[in-house]
Amino acid sequence: MDTKDLEPHNQKEVEAAKNDLQAAKTLAKEAGANIKNAASMGVDIFKDEASRRAHAMKEDAQARSLDYRNTIEGRIREEPIKAVAIALGVGAFLGLVMRK
Numbered sequence: 159m160d161t162k163d164l165e166p167h168n169q170k171e172v173e174a175a176k177n178d179l180q181a182a183k184t185l186a187k188e189a190g191a192n193i194k195n196a197a198s199m200g201v202d203i204f205k206d207e208a209s210r211r212a213h214a215m216k217e218d219a220q221a222r223s224l225d226y227r228n229t230i231e232g233r234i235r236e237e238p239i240k241a242v243a244i245a246l247g248v249g250a251f252l253g254l255v256m257r258k
Contacts, residue, residue: 234241
């Protein structure tokens with residue numbers, strides 16, 4: 159077989175390989191963009207979930223603090239002398255501890 163006959167065949171293969179390489183580059187770029195978009199969506203979902211949970215925790219803490227406040231106020235009203243005595247005792251203890 160003559161080498162001149164192989165040149166057009168080799169040229170076609172080279173062109174096909176170039177086209178395949180270009181297609182692979184395009185697919186790689188698209189895949190990278192898709193991965194970036196998926197990661198961004200994942201971050202957004204995580205951020206939304208974290209925000210929702212933080213809001214729920216805040217509301218729960220506010221409700222608990224209001225319950226504790228109401229409980230303490232009720233006990234102070236029921237036994238004001240005992241409440242004042244406890245406050246004086248805690249104040250005296252803290253005063254002693256802070257002094258040293």
